[in-house]
Amino acid sequence: MAARLMQGNEACVEGALAAGCRFFAGYPITPSSEIAELLSRRLPQVGGHFIQMEDEIASIAAVIGASVGGVKAMTATSGPGFSLMQENIGYAAMAEIPCVIVDVQRTGPSTGLPTKPSQGDVMQARWGTHGDHPIIVLSPSSVLEAFLLTVRAFNLSEKYRSPVILLMDEVVGHMRERVELPPRETLEITDRVAAHVPPEWYFPFEDPSTDVPPLAPFGEGYRYHITGLFHDRAGFPTERVDEIDPWIARVFGKINQHLSDVLSWEEDFPAGSRVLVVAYGATARAARHAVKLARAKRYKVGFLKLETIWPFPEEVTERLARQCKRVIVPEMNLGQLALEVERVVGRQKVRRVNRANGEMITPQQILAAIEEK
Amino acid sequence: MYRYLRRHKKFPNVWCPGCGIGIVMSAIIRAIDRLGWEKDDIAMISGIGCSGRMPVYMDFNTMHTTHGRALAFATGLKMVKPEMHVIAIMGDGDALAIGGNHFIHAARRNIGITSIVINNSVYGMTGGQYSPTTPTGSLATTAPYGNIDQPFPICELAIAAGATFVARGTVYHAVELDRLIEKALVHEGFSVVEAVSYCHTTFGRINKLGTAVDMLRWQKENSVTREAAAKMTPEQLQGKIVRGIFHEREFPEYTAAYAKIIEQAMAGQRRV
Numbered sequence: 057m058a059a060r061l062m063q064g065n066e067a068c069v070e071g072a073l074a075a076g077c078r079f080f081a082g083y084p085i086t087p088s089s090e091i092a093e094l095l096s097r098r099l100p101q102v103g104g105h106f107i108q109m110e111d112e113i114a115s116i117a118a119v120i121g122a123s124v125g126g127v128k129a130m131t132a133t134s135g136p137g138f139s140l141m142q143e144n145i146g147y148a149a150m151a152e153i154p155c156v157i158v159d160v161q162r163t164g165p166s167t168g169l170p171t172k173p174s175q176g177d178v179m180q181a182r183w184g185t186h187g188d189h190p191i192i193v194l195s196p197s198s199v200l201e202a203f204l205l206t207v208r209a210f211n212l213s214e215k216y217r218s219p220v221i222l223l224m225d226e227v228v229g230h231m232r233e234r235v236e237l238p239p240r241e242t243l244e245i246t247d248r249v250a251a252h253v254p255p256e257w258y259f260p261f262e263d264p265s266t267d268v269p270p271l272a273p274f275g276e277g278y279r280y281h282i283t284g285l286f287h288d289r290a291g292f293p294t295e296r297v298d299e300i301d302p303w304i305a306r307v308f309g310k311i312n313q314h315l316s317d318v319l320s321w322e323e324d325f326p327a328g329s330r331v332l333v334v335a336y337g338a339t340a341r342a343a344r345h346a347v348k349l350a351r352a353k354r355y356k357v358g359f360l361k362l363e364t365i366w367p368f369p370e371e372v373t374e375r376l377a378r379q380c381k382r383v384i385v386p387e388m389n390l391g392q393l394a395l396e397v398e399r400v401v402g403r404q405k406v407r408r409v410n411r412a413n414g415e416m417i418t419p420q421q422i423l424a425a426i427e428e429k
Numbered sequence: 430m431y432r433y434l435r436r437h438k439k440f441p442n443v444w445c446p447g448c449g450i451g452i453v454m455s456a457i458i459r460a461i462d463r464l465g466w467e468k469d470d471i472a473m474i475s476g477i478g479c480s481g482r483m484p485v486y487m488d489f490n491t492m493h494t495t496h497g498r499a500l501a502f503a504t505g506l507k508m509v510k511p512e513m514h515v516i517a518i519m520g521d522g523d524a525l526a527i528g529g530n531h532f533i534h535a536a537r538r539n540i541g542i543t544s545i546v547i548n549n550s551v552y553g554m555t556g557g558q559y560s561p562t563t564p565t566g567s568l569a570t571t572a573p574y575g576n577i578d579q580p581f582p583i584c585e586l587a588i589a590a591g592a593t594f595v596a597r598g599t600v601y602h603a604v605e606l607d608r609l610i611e612k613a614l615v616h617e618g619f620s621v622v623e624a625v626s627y628c629h630t631t632f633g634r635i636n637k638l639g640t641a642v643d644m645l646r647w648q649k650e651n652s653v654t655r656e657a658a659a660k661m662t663p664e665q666l667q668g669k670i671v672r673g674i675f676h677e678r679e680f681p682e683y684t685a686a687y688a689k690i691i692e693q694a695m696a697g698q699r700r701v
Contacts, residue, residue, distance in 0.1 A: 079509055100694035105508045105687060110534040114501035117494065121474070121505025124492065125513075129505070147495055274472050274490035274506065275513050281485055283493040292439060292485060293493075 059236040064202040064228040065090035071206030078104035079129035081118035086170045087226040088160035091132035112137035116144040126273025132158035146185030147284045152217040156209045160229040163414045172414030173226035178392035190311040193366035195223045197340040199233040211246035227338035262289030267310035320363040329358035332380040336362040346422035368396040377401040433458045447641030449600035449626030456607035474503040476523035478554045480547040497527030500535045511684035521548045525561040536590035539618040540683035549628040557631025587621040588676045594620035595676040601648035
């Protein structure tokens with residue numbers, strides 16, 4: 057495709073369409089609204105459906121309903137709407153229904169600063185629902201990545217029958233960059249595993265051969281039950297511990313045993329680096345620039361940009377941090393992902409660089425932290 | 430009847446002996462049986478509470494969702510599978526309290542979903558708290574001094590919101606109920622059947638209304654058909670349940686209207 061000037065939200069739309077998304081339900085909210093606006097025009101052009109629901113709770117519910125109908129589906133929102141969606145995100149995790157939720161973060165809490173950037177929903181993305189369940193969260197830092205990670209979000213969602221959250225921020229969502237999108241035919245697209253067994257042999261919540269059972273759409277002969285209650289392999293409610301425990305083991309296992317597939321990052325770590333900067337989202341851009349400035353001043357600095365932030369990429373963080381004296385974690389919140397970095401590398405090594413007032417963290421701010429002794 | 434039940438798997442059921450929900454379930458099955466619909470073509474989506482458990486017993490494509498959200502889930506499914514018969518099973522809390530907004534907007538869209546609202550005037554499964562249909566003055570576990578709210582008139586609300594088929598029946602008049610449900614099922618747009626039930630376990634006991642049989646008898650003696658009601662004075666109608674079809678009109682069904690948008694957009698005729 058030819059190079060274009062494109063906005064992050066627009067790239068997200070193109071990524072969704074390329075991945076095969078054919079259903080969107082949403083409720084307008086700044087700074088995510090362009091995603092809904094563009095999809096309302098683009099989806100019917102490719103035979104897909106767009107619906108503006110009455111609120112965010114209805115939006116995610118409709119997305120799950122459409123996914124049960126066998127269609128790749130997504131919604132897009134920002135912090136306040138994301139909060140409203142949490143119960144049904146938990147439902148999607150419990151019922152193992154693939155769907156993609158885009159959260160273009162703005163500064164919060166509450167109505168906060170609607171048009172200003174933030175990375176304040178890191179913990180909400182992980183722990184916003186109640187109870188224990190795995191989740192996959194991806195965070196792009198450029199317009200091109202908004203495209204690529206949206207495709208990946210759909211692929212992972214379909215592959216692992218799990219909700220996947222694309223955690224953008226206002227900077228990435230609204231920023232325009234010159235991008236050249238990869239041609240469709242070069243993209244790897246994953247579809248959910250279809251059921252091939254006779255209906256009477258089909259168990260939607262168990263497959264002995266893998267951790268991820270096939271998902272048959274409604275209306276194609278596989279009549280089964282879906283519930284948000286703990287359920288047996290057929291989908292019927294259960295309170296039996298010997299049925300609940302295997303469910304928990306399987307749904308956590310299906311993600312944790314495939315970390316090499318789920319996790320992605322970029323590392324730029326010259327041998328002998330003494331300081332490691334760990335960043336994600338829009339902040340990774342300022343961080344990369346700060347690393348460049350520091351290296352020009354002959355500081356030995358390594359850089360780790362995380363694309364998958366949940367499950368947290370422990371191994372790479374630990375491997376690189378072990379070789380360093382200090383780890384710097386800049387983020388547009390008061391230290392959410394830093395908690396994970398501290399958990400992995402120890403508190404004494406980690407220096408947080410935070411800003412939660414709607415302003416970007418500058419390269420100079422990060423450079424100052426690198427230069428500290 | 431048994432052809433439609435998941436009889437080897439899920440019985441006995443969770444409902445109290447004598448509960449009216451079972452009567453609504455059998456009315457739905459009789460209506461579907463008369464229509465001769467394929468089980469594969471039917472999706473039944475429920476919310477939470479006693480009524481929310483109904484789909485588990487029936488051999489369709491079934492989904493037990495979150496409290497109040499049955500219609501929102503159903504809307505997504507109906508959009509991508511417009512050829513399926515999508516039925517939402519809700520209690521009065523599901524449909525009118527937590528899900529009230531979804532109810533009026535699904536009606537406004539006139540999306541081809543059949544809503545069965547099982548009205549037992551109380552939150553049964555959580556222990557008898559007052560609901561949006563609890564009569565003023567009645568007792569509930571959260572209204573120990575008597576309920577001061579007005580009950581929502583389900584049918585009037587549905588009509589005002591834009592539903593294109595609205596009917597009310599009672600579980601005492603079970604055969605009449607399945608005829609109403611049958612008409613609702615074949616209706617093209619958003620259809621609502623209020624199935625007036627009762628909860629003898631929580632609402633009945635706290636208000637000293639007797640057994641399930643007493644509450645059924647009360648329905649028999651205090652309900653009138655729409656035709657009979659037309660000849661009665663407002664005083665005579667006080668406290669009576671009026672049964673029948675209240676509203677039936679034509680308006681483009683939502684998924685059919687959207688199919689036209691797809692057709693136009695794919696042909697490049699979109700309005701800019």
